[in-house]
Amino acid sequence: MDGNETFYTVMRRHGISRRSFLKFCAVTAATLGLPPGAATKIAEALESQPRTPVIWLHGLECTCCSESFIRSAHPLAKDVVLSMISLDYDDTIMAAAGDQAEEILEQTIAKYDGRYILACEGNPPLGNDGMYCIQAGRPYLEKLRHMADHCQAIIAWGSCASWGCVQAAKPNPTHAVPIHQVIHDKPIVKVPGCPPIAEVMTGVITYLVTFGRLPELDRQGRPLMFYGQRLHDKCYRRPHFDAGQYVEKFDDEGARKGYCLYKMGCKGPTTYNACSTIGWNGGVSWPVGSGHGCLGCAEDNFWDKGSFYAPVTNLEVTGQVEATADRIGKTAAGVVGAAVAVHAAATVVSRFGKQEEN
Template sequence: MTETFYEVLRRQGISRRSFLKFCSLTAASMGLGPEFVPTMAHALETKPRTPVLWLHGLECTCCSEAFLRSAHPLASDVILSMISLDYDDTIMAAAGQQAEAIVDEIIEKYNGNYILAVEGNPPLNEDGMYCIIGGKPFLDQLKKAASNCKAIISWGSCASWGCVQAARPNPTQAVPVHKVIRDKPIIKVPGCPPIPEVMTAVITYIATFERLPELDRQGRPKMFYSQRIHDKCYRRPHFDAGQFVEQWDDDSARKGFCLYKMGCKGPTTYNACSTTRWYGGLSFPIQSGHGCIGCSEEGFWDNGSFYDRLTKINHFGIEANADQVGLAAAGVVGAAVAAHAAVSAIKRARQKGGNE
């Protein structure tokens, strides 16, 4: 029998008070209100840990590197206590045939009850021979592991969209996971890499509520991908005021003005970077002085230079004081009154002509 998360914590000497604090912090990190804390605590007390297979296809391991740096909750709490991460060839101790045997064991033992996490993507050209795992094409391993899983998590833009491996001309014919597996629920968690806390929160949500989080029409969790980075960016007031960086390291850049003219894709990118931020809420690319490159959006690698604007977005224009706004409003009202008077005069003239 697989232990529950709470049983693992108690065995490690963690107090009940610390456990409830963990539930509160984790709920908050997922955007859930305090009313969900008892539900989360009950679930983690009573439900066995969720078995997880984590496979790697064509990728650079940046998703794993991000995941290991999660702060709320810590990746160690997720991996060692909350879930049963039975296979991940990046961090597991087993190797060779011993490691590959674990995949078969989990598929058989937890038929229909395990989560398949996929980092990277499968190449289709040459029957998948451009990515070999354990002497066999990753494409075959993916299909086999997906056959009996409960759901799939596509980690990062590689698994979600194809990413740079699928960039033109795509000689390996790399494709995202959903192009190969079509009969299983798939949660896409795009980003290059995704935000660490987003990754751990998705697993925590599934482990707690035994269901998938609500997804948008592209299959991404709404709790993290429902708003554009632009919507909550701390530089947004400069955009609205028409204050932009015109050249790297100019005076406007030193003042922290908006990076839209430098190619920032924040207005067209859906992610939680500007709110959750990275590595314990420390920073995110725009805060460090570089525009968003839109790495969580499909096809970002084929959309031209990262420093070209994709769209023309109208903003409020130059900053105006209250007196200028008032004068402009008075001018608009005056013009409207004059237009109304002119229309009324025309109507009276037509009526008079008709009577004659």
């Protein structure tokens, strides 16, 4: 594949019509919540910019991020961006194996040095010199650092890559750590969740390859367009919360009436994600919609914060609709301190090459 090919050229070579291409641009703009006219800008960018390759690595994880991604409700985005256009390496779904697969990594570095996106699912275990995750005869940490050295930017898929997740749960026997603890000199966008929502994943990756820069991030490194609000702020059960109408136990009268799940341990008041707006399974439902509280899977340390069924305490929630993660971090540090203390300030990266702190 010619390294200077544009996205549009590659799409056309794969038989995608101009009509489908424009539809893809419109879907992308809508998913990203961009203003009218953005679809045209996306089309212009894809017609003129060289494609951005994506290398997708897997460390310690369960592959739920990949499982979520391939079930995106927007197959056009998924197929066009990854299967046809940009995905050069994914050791889980690629056909190549062994030496042939590993050669692709070196070929990508040789051809696109400093110009590819490194998408990381899972995390590196540091214990026993990285021996808990060996790939192609070497610790995953080594492979991760090598590929990170030559990339433009990193996507940390899911709560494993973003926070450590369950394999980092106490006592963390493999010493699993999130990506930002071992890679310090590249822009990183975190897309947490266990797994992240498919449309959030396709939205983030489409934004990166289309605009060539990171979306606006919060101070934990998450895209504000998807992690700017708490589930609680847009939950359809919120009127019941405000009215003091709670489910007291599963299958009681309150449960049948669709009351708020706060007392059943719902972590919606402290969880920043798009579940209550985008939903799951193509927007069909989401956990609270199915009668179970949010576990807070997109938040740091959710796995070690105690019972999933114990209510969030010590947090002023009433009247904080539309609150941002930063504001909650300042006003309720005691509750979400662990979540807001990590990672550096939000970064703005122009063409990925230049990193500035806000």
